[in-house]
Amino acid sequence: MNPHLKLIRDYESRNVTHLAEDGSWPIVWERAKGVHVWDTDGKKYLDLTAAFAVAATGHANPRVTKAAQAQLAKLPHAMGDVHPHPLKGQLARELSKLTFERWARTEFRHVHYRCLPHEMPPRHGKTIFCNSGFEAIEAALKTALLATNKKGIIAFEGAYHGLGYGALAATHRKHFRNPFTKQLGKFGHFASFPTTVDELAITKKELNALFKKQAIGAVLVEPIQGRAGIRIPPPEFLRVLRTLCDQHNALLICDEIYTGFGRTGKWFACEHSSFFPDLICLDKALTNGFPLSACVGRATVMDRAWPKSEGEAIHTSTFLGHPVGCAMALAQLRELKEKKLITQARHRGNQLARICKKFPIPGSRFVGKGLMSGLAFNKSEGPRVMAVVKEMLQRGFILLPAGEHGNVIAFSPAFTITEKQLERTMRALQSSFKNLKS
Ligand SMILES: Cc1ncc(COP(=O)(O)O)c(C=O)c1O
Incomplete structure (x- = not known):
């Protein structure tokens, strides 16, 4: 061996x-x-x-590697939610520009965001940095609870959102769930994931029934299911989800951990439909190879959900917004754009x-x-x-x-x-x- x-x-x-x-x-x-x-x-x-x-x-991309090496030599670690480093704010601004700010511009002007009367139009995004994909999902689930005070989450059959206990409650496959059901939260509900227009009609009925029966704070969806076997829904799917979330005062969360940063030929897979989420979870291609993920939300939603920190954040981690990961992500975004x-x-x-x-x-x-x-x-x-x-x-x-x-x-x-x-x-x-x- x-x-x-x-x-x-x-x-x-x-x-x-x-x-x-x-x-x-x-x-x-x-x-x-x-x-x-x-x-x-x-x-x-x-x-x-x-x-x-x-x-x-590409593996070991020269621009990204150089940025990582320089950052590693200069400041390999800072203090997540206490003393930040300069790149964290810069990356959060870049993510806002790429998501909510881009989506709000002319090409997408026909899209209606639902705002509460006291809210400003949602022109930018705010980020919670995390370490891996499932943590970004869990940050989004917490945001949904804080913003809506409703604990239920609708996810989809075949969904893969990661394996931490929060994300696992919305991950569908029995292989991952069954050994742990005794400790698993019960806030995740599942509807079928449609791959045809006929199936979408059935999904719509299931969603309506779930919204009627449960207090649903968010719908969590992969715009294209990855680990379930590259399953593509009909183009109207996100419009249906957006409308239902708006009707029921729930948040729409797109898990673009797999699809994000150009994988599907657009910056984000939701852009194939022009209907946008309230929260987007990002990971994988963000850094090209460093465990840094992000939950980016409409600023209005994020500010409604999360209280201002008075010194002790209610959601954080030791390596939050790691400087090497942020340096790599900034270089990665430049590489994607310039090339x-x-x-x-x-x-x-x-x-x-x-x-x-x-x-x-x-x-x-x-x-x-x-x-x-x-x-x-x-x-x-x-x-x-x-x-x-x-x-x-x-x-x-x-x-x-x-x-x-x-x-x-x-x-x-x-x-x-x-x-x-x-x-x-x-x-x-x-x-x-x-x-x-x-
Ligand atoms: C769509 C999607 N969401 C979440 C995750 C979980 O990410 P991580 O393995 O970094 O926790 C994955 C991982 O493959 C994924 O494909």
Whole structure:
């Protein structure tokens, strides 16, 4: 056995890393650059995952790395909610500009925000920084309770919002929930996630029934479901949710932890519909590789929810707004803008859809938007998909299955991937499926 994996086997909690008996999974990453990863044996791989959709501008992006190194040498840690460092406010301002301020401008003028009479129009955003995705979700759940005084949350079947106890109450999959139900809060309610207009009509009925029966403070939704297997709702979905939230004085929370920062070909996936949330949760591609996340809310909602700190914040953490993470995020946003990488992600996504058609794999269906896409198979095909993913690893391609049944081969590469590299991947995938059949 690889000596590094031996250490993992002996000293890491055994539920964390799956170690296949036959040595086919996992590899041990030594270094990474752009769209490539090298393992500890020196073998080179093409990474189609961007490591859980994080490294959007490429692994070890020079601009982001330089910013991280400089910040690490200058100030590696500050005092979260006590003595801030300059980059925290700068990043919060950038996030406001990218979200609520952009959404309020001309192109989206037709969108109506519902404000209480005493509120200013919601022109900017305010941020709570956190460390990982699930914490940003929990900050949003707390905001919803404080703003509405209603504890119920509606989430959707298939939803993945993370595994901390707060977020887990709104995460749907039994695999994650069942072992912990005894300690799990009961404020999460689930409606079906629609992928067609007919299904949307059913979802609407379910939502109305839930709003009638429960005191609902927020609807929490992934505009495109990621871990559920790249599930795209009809375009009217967010409009329906926005309207219901407005009617029932509930907040709309978009979990854009996976979809955010250009993954779907727009800065944020909600922009495909022009209906916007009250709170947006961000993580993954924000820093390109540092555990820093954010819950950004309409300033009016945030100020309504959270009391002014009188010296002891009611929600904080030791590493809140980490200076290295903030430096990386500011560099990452500059990189995305200056290199026009979001347009590139949209363009590459269209190319990938064409390439998938050119190299058809029987029984598969292309799903996706931008560079959040995949090949979906029947639910029963999970084992075959995993066998192909493992065989592709042998061939030098890093892929992951998605979906409750592991029946989707997901693609979430860096936006810097080339058309040729995508074509090479599909050629190899086609051959891998053929090999495994025979
Ligand atoms: C949509 C979505 N929300 C929340 C999370 C949880 O983020 P984290 O694993 O950083 O807690 C994930 C992680 O994959 C995600 O895809």
